Structure formats: structure tokens, C-alpha cells
Amino acid sequence: MKILYLNLGGCNGCDIELLAGVVRVVEKIGRELPSPDHGIRSRSYDITIVTGPGTLGNLCRIVRDLERIGGEVDLGHVIVLGSCACGGGIWYDSYMVCGGWDMFLRELISRGFRIRYRSVTYVTGCPVRPEDVEKVLVQLLHSYPNLISSLT
């Protein structure tokens, strides 16, 4: 299983709660999750976890990553964590921020990149609570048994 983890300019609050959540998931399913990529290095992923409102700097970083791999990527199941990533949060109209994952995707698509994904799950909260992260990840793994069987 390949995991992509994109911090698009978050404040670290959600990222640390994500760790707390992942520790719970590992305890529950009894298998280790693989350590994720932090930038787009491959053309297809099974799970993509997104935090942060999508800053201009991170937009440029992802644009450079996508150019390097040929402009086409499959993100698999996308989990959008935290109020910022869901809709921009308190930064929604700042000049440096795209305003959440949807607007970030729109920016990428308007630049001619082809991005596919299978599902999007939004988890709100500022920051998200580890219980919620656990619930989402466990549900996702149970709904798609091929994901869990690819874990060692």
C-alpha cells in the first residue's frame, strides 16, 4: 500500500493529531502502516492524506513535483483533515492561500495537470481529534479489503 501525505501549509496541529490517530489505528488493526511520501514521487497512490489550507508556496512545490512525473497522478482515496484543508478555514480569502483542497485541485487542473482520485472524505475540526482520524482510517481499510491485505 502506498500512502501520500501532503502538508499544504498547515500549522502542525492536525499533523500531530494524525500521528496520534495513526498510533491508534496500528493498535487496532495490528499491522504497521507504511511510511508515507511527502511529495508526489509516484504516479499512483492508494491513500492520500491532506492537511493545511493550500499556500502559494506549496502550490508551487506540487506543480514542480507534477511536472517531474509527467503531469498525471492517481491519488486513490483522499482524506482531507482539518478545517483549513476542508475549506480554507480562517484563511479562506487570504492572498497567499488557495482556500482548501477543492480550490487547490482547481488551481492544479487549471494548469493542465490530470489528477484522478477514487473518493474524498472530509474530517473537520481545529485541530481534528485523533478519534475521528482513527474512525475514518479504520472504516476506509474495512470498506476496501484489498487495502488491508496489501499491508505486511
Place this chain on the structure above:
Amino acid sequence: MVIKVLEECKIPLNKIVKLREDTILIDVDKHDLRDVIKCLVLEKGLHFSTCIGVDYSGLREGELALVYVLTRPRVKLMLRVLISENEEAPHVHDILPAAEWCENEAYDLLGLKTSLPIAERFILHWGVPSDVRPLRKDFRHDMKIHSLASCKLIEKEGFVEVDPHHPFFYEHEDFLIKVVGNRIVDVLYIGSYINRGIEKVGESRLKIEQVPFIAERICGICGFTHSTAYCQAVESALNIDVPERARFERALMLELERIESHLLLLALIAYAIGLRDIFLELLRYRELVMNACDVLVGNRKMYGLNVIGGVRYGFTVEQVRSVRELVKKLKDVERALERLSESENLKKLKDVGTLPREDAHKLGAVGPVARASGIDYDVRRDLSYAAYEMVDFDVPIMDSGDTYARIIIRCEETIQSIRIIEQVLSREELVNGELRTEYYPHPGRTGIGMTEAPRGENVHFVITGHDSKLYRWKVRAPTYANLAVLRTILIGESPKNAPIIIASLDPCLSCTDRLVKVRKW
């Protein structure tokens, strides 16, 4: 005392304005600035905090200004240099390297004129057009500049990327090193990826009483210290006295946050040097602190407690009792920290990444980084705020300035923080008394608020504006000052030690990048 120092540096007394008991504003002529800074910082040993570019066009005090902030025990000093639109801006960073980033930031975001050979863009280095100057008053905060960016890559030939982070904590930032043989010879830091434009949002969209909540969201690790510093800046500008109960509540939350932040760093260090059991143990103790915050404010992070003039709600006796139970369990962390500090793997970091005292002063290092190099400066003691005057604690100091010292300082600070929390929890004032003071937001007042964040001195500068909004808000997070020492501590070291040396600064990039930079020193 401070007046005597100012006289010795030939500052005319009629130019000194005392804003508050501990805050002094001085209008300095552009041509005298270098001499004044040289005398005050390099000869008299005042600490240089930051400098701030201000567009005064909406307040009729002039056109543009640069404000330099210096501190010494119990006094905050602001040196203001007024400049007109077509005049060249002053600079002091050739004699005082600590000023380099903040001066360049002002040149970039305000468009001040300078004849220095600097890069065209320091912070907005994404190919943004040169007429975009976000901190000018005629720039709208909701202008979309994404479509204008060209995302071109910065030239970094011959550099190798260092990734000092734990696999699961990742903020994108480029630490690049150049290696010859087995030694680092050059360092490059490319930042500004996490710049969210917070200062502009705080100045334009939000009201003065809403800003504490966005200030808390600067950082997900040390957010409360930012909202406290902001509230203190406004309280200082508007001359508000905070009730004792609010001061104790703030001190309690600040110390819980410090423990949480230090334990996270120490856990990551333990992981990096191969002590996996201590890593897990420290994270378990950290969960206790998060639970204590959950009990007190109903959220594990982002407490939403601070408002200008006090706090939003009071803690009850039951809450305090259950936190006391948690702190009793937390006391055992001392044993884990002892095991960490006595491990052989950590002792290998002695004499690695050394920062001498003189360099630390010149580069403006703060917090545990400065204290590990023998600089005896702690905002909690020297510019006391919240309830720190009423509790008893020590400030650990070490002289060696190496990576080992920077880690040990944090272990000792964690133990001191537990000591402070125990004292605060036993005070009657924590559960009895007034919560907040009412105030009126007068326009045009200047104030400065400082706190000792887990990573060091944290500075918030405000000028209040009309319609109960802010006119100017500047945040100087501690990592902003501490990253300036990267070059000094990395050059000459072996590249395999680079991640742990960078980690020992505890860089918190979301704080730093709320507005930031790309720079080759």
C-alpha cells in the same frame, strides 16, 4: 538606569517617549541609526529582537518607517526611523547580522527602496510581479496572486537536501547543504512555503478582539503563546491591567504547552538517536498533558482561552483537581528524561554543532539555543508577564553551546515547568476572582508584547487603527531568530550529523513562515 545607557549612546533626551512603564519609543534620525545600534547592541549588550516595516500613510505620522526593537531586563526599546517614499531605507545588517532577515522582509513586503545588492524577492519568491507589495495599505488582503506565480525553481546546483524530520511530522522547507570531502561547506535555506499571509488578514479582515484566535492558529504546537503575546501587545498599547486570575490561567496553559512542545522534540531526538522505547514513553507522557488541556478547555490543542484584557472563562475547582492528578502522574517523566540524558548515544553529540556565545549574541539567538550558549536571558524572568512574578523557578544555563547542551537544557526546562504548574495549581487565585477587564480600542497606539515561547522569545508588535481594527501587526516567532545560526553551527560538521543539529534548534516552520524568506547568507 536605561536612561543613563541612552545618554551614553548620545540619544537626545527630548526625543524619548515613554509609552508605558516598561516601553520606550525613540525617534532616531536615519543617519544616526547605525551609531546608535552599534553603541546599544554591540557595546552595551542589549538584545536585538527584530525590526518592523510600517506603512504609516493611513495614520498621518509620516509615510514609511522602520522600527527596531531592542530589549534589556525590564525595558523594551523601540527605535523608529521615519523615511519618505523616495528616500533610501536604512540598514544595519552589515554590522548586526541578526537584522538581515527582518530588513529584507521589509524591503520585499513594503517595497522600501534600497541600494543593497539583494535578491528582487525575499519572501514572495514565486515569480510574483514586482508591484505586489502585500503590506502596503492599498493592497487588498483577498487579491488572488496564485494565477500570477510562475513557480520557477531557485538555483541550487551542488546542494544536497537534508530532511531532519520524523517521518510523520513534515512541513515542507528546503534545508540544503554543500559537502566537500566529509565536511559541510555551505548551507542554503529556502523557506516561505507555509506563508499564509496572516499579518495582512489580521490587519484588514478581522477586528481587534478576533485576532487572538487567528494568532493561536499561527502554530499547532505553541499557539497559545502567540495569542498571549498578541493580547499583551494590545494590553500594553491600550494600557489595560489584566486581573490576577487571568494571569494565573495564562501561566498554567503556557507551561502545559511548553511541556508538550519540549516532550515532542525530545521524543523525536530520542527516535533519531535510536532510543525507540524512550520515544514511545515520552509520547505517552505527552498524551497526559494533552488530556490535561482537554479537561481544562475542552480541546486538546487551540485553547481559545485568551481575549484582550483577560480570559474567556474560569477554571472550576473540579477541573483543577483532576489536572492535579494528571500532573502527579506526569512527574514520573523525570526518570525517562534522566535515562535520555545519560544515554551514550546522546553523549556522542557533545562538541557537535557548537555555537559560541559571541555569535549567538550577534545573530540574535533566543530561548534554549541562546541559553545553551551561556546567554542568561529568559523573558519569563527578565520581562515578567502573566503570573511568573508570583511563582518560583530556575532558568537553566549551560556554557558549551553544543547540540548536547541544547537538548539537556530542554530536559531541565521541562522539570522546571512541572514545578511552576504545581505552584500555580495550588493557588487560590486560579479559581476565584475577576476574569477580564473592559477596554476601549483607541486608535493610533503602539504596543509590544513578548512571551517566552517553548522555542524562545516571541515578539508581537501592534499599532491600533480606526473602527476597532489593527493598523499594523507584526509577529516575530522564535524560530525566525534561531534559524539565523544555521550556517554557524553546520559549517565544518559531518553531513551525517546535520539532521540532528537542525533538529536541536527545534525549528517550527509554520511559526516562522507566516511571513518569510529565502536567503543565502
